[in-house]
Amino acid sequence: MTASMKILLIGDFRHGHPGTLWSNLRKFSKGFQRLGHDVLEFSYPNMLLQFSPFQSRKLALKLARKRTDQALAQLTRHYQPDIIILMVYKLLDHQTVEMLRAEAPHAVFLFRYSDALHCHDEQVMPIGRLCDWFIPSGAGEDLIKYQQAGLKRIAFLPNPCDPDTEHPAPVDSQWQSNLLFVGKLSHHLIGQDTMRPELIHQLVEKHNMTVWGCLSRPGLVGKEYFDAIRGAKMALSINAFNTISKYHSDRLTHLLACGAFTLARHVPNTECLFRDQEHLCYFHTIEQCLELAERFSKDESARKTIARAGMEHCHREFNGRRLAQYLIELATQGEFKADWAEFLT
Numbered sequence: 001m002t003a004s005m006k007i008l009l010i011g012d013f014r015h016g017h018p019g020t021l022w023s024n025l026r027k028f029s030k031g032f033q034r035l036g037h038d039v040l041e042f043s044y045p046n047m048l049l050q051f052s053p054f055q056s057r058k059l060a061l062k063l064a065r066k067r068t069d070q071a072l073a074q075l076t077r078h079y080q081p082d083i084i085i086l087m088v089y090k091l092l093d094h095q096t097v098e099m100l101r102a103e104a105p106h107a108v109f110l111f112r113y114s115d116a117l118h119c120h121d122e123q124v125m126p127i128g129r130l131c132d133w134f135i136p137s138g139a140g141e142d143l144i145k146y147q148q149a150g151l152k153r154i155a156f157l158p159n160p161c162d163p164d165t166e167h168p169a170p171v172d173s174q175w176q177s178n179l180l181f182v183g184k185l186s187h188h189l190i191g192q193d194t195m196r197p198e199l200i201h202q203l204v205e206k207h208n209m210t211v212w213g214c215l216s217r218p219g220l221v222g223k224e225y226f227d228a229i230r231g232a233k234m235a236l237s238i239n240a241f242n243t244i245s246k247y248h249s250d251r252l253t254h255l256l257a258c259g260a261f262t263l264a265r266h267v268p269n270t271e272c273l274f275r276d277q278e279h280l281c282y283f284h285t286i287e288q289c290l291e292l293a294e295r296f297s298k299d300e301s302a303r304k305t306i307a308r309a310g311m312e313h314c315h316r317e318f319n320g321r322r323l324a325q326y327l328i329e330l331a332t333q334g335e336f337k338a339d340w341a342e343f344l345t
Contacts, residue, residue: 002328005037008079008107010072011087013043018222024114024250025087027160031324040079042072044088061091069096076103083331085110086131094126101130108132108331114159114250125149133330139342140245140268147344155330156342158273159250160320161257168230168259168311175224175231177210179203179293180260182228182235183251185214192240195265199238199286207293209236229258233303234296236289237280238265245269246340256280256314261307263292272340273318279310 009029014020032039045057051067052060076084084100084107086092101109111131113124128134128151136142139156146154185197203209212228213219220228229235237252245268255262256279264274266282276282281296283289296303329336335343 002035002332005082005328006079007032007037007039008042008076008081008084008104009039009087010042010044010084010092012045012091013041015043015046021165021222022225022250022254024112024159027162027320028085028087028112028324028327030162030164031160031320031322032328034321035324035328037328040075040081042075044068044072044091047071048091057091069099072096073099073103076100080104081107083108083110083328085112085327086127087112087114089113089124089127092127094130097127097130110135110327110331112157113137125151135327135330138244138247139340142244142247143342143344152345153334154344155335156246156340157323157326158246158248158318158340159253160323161253161314161318162320163257163315165226166254166257167315169227171227171231175227177228177232178234178297179207179209180211180228180232180235181209181214182212182220182225183214187240189240193238193242193265195242195286196238196240199289200236202286202290203236203293206290207297226254226258229255229260232260234293235260235262236264237262239267242267246273246342248273253314253318256310259307259311261296261303262310263289263296265289274310274313278306279313280306 009025011025013025014023020026029039029041047068048057048060048064049055051064053063081104084104109131110133111128113134113136132153134146134151134154135157137157137159143154143156181200185200186192204211211217235255237255239249242265247267252264262280264280264282266284274280281292283292326336
């Protein structure tokens with residue numbers, strides 16, 4: 001067993017916002033602590049706003065970056081972490097990472113990148129090149145394109161779940177639905193899957209799907225978000241981009257871990273993570289999704305069996321403690337063992 005380590009987590013913990021309840025950063029932090037490691041959290045955007053005279057991130061970046069970086073440097077110098085994990089990139093720059101390397105020359109730097117686009121994100125490149133491992137939530141060609149962009153070592157890691165907040169539970173009638181989608185209609189990004197808005201419209205029209213966060217319905221956060229999922233007999237998962245190997249947004253983890261029967265848009269090699277008709281049901285086309293929704297709205301026994309198996313599989317294989325252990329092994333051994341693991345070095 002790995003000896004206790006000191007881990008500095010730098011990211012957006014969303015302190016003061018109920019969105020922190022589904023934050024992957026918080027799940028990893030809890031996972032490390034459950035493994036017996038010491039974790040020091042640094043919420044970069046919160047510190048920016050603390051040092052800024054104006055409560056605007058855009059202005060804070062201009063007016064408070066220097067003081068925030070100085071505070072982070074001082075903290076790093078005194079803490080001397082064994083591992084530094086970056087889970088925020090839109091607010092950081094390569095000078096910040098260079099500063100951290102100078103303050104903690106023996107630390108292993110891991111850069112967790114949870115977004116997925118149809119092409120590599122130029123904003124992360126200068127930061128990623130300074131880290132020992134770049135860890136995206138997409139695999140396959142997604143890893144190759146980052147390697148070609150000059151990143152050193154790359155490892156795929158899916159999203160974690162948290163048994164404390166993501167689990168089945170009874171809910172009030174206002175949160176009960178036959179079919180549910182929570183999220184935006186589209187993200188207005190180049191190359192996104194055009195099926196998403198069309199499918200959502202058709203499911204609302206033909207299956208009276210309940211939506212939150214689109215079609216003039218407000219978004220949900222915190223307990224209300226999880227209660228809406230817990231109250232759904234069926235739920236829809238579809239990414240903005242569905243051509244990236246093994247990539248699913250954290251929405252899929254939320255749905256499965258809360259016990260919802262999930263209809264998920266198929267992505268390449270996704271069966272390595274969750275098996276079709278056993279943990280969830282995949283669809284390739286709008287017609288197939290409509291057929292599955294019709295079939296499982298009537299077959300309660302099969303629906304509940306698959307939902308329970310998916311929930312148990314998600315909590316067993318992708319809980320925050322287990323994925324945190326994979327990061328520890330990656331930092332200390334250069335690999336970890338999982339059926340779905342992919343590395344480029």
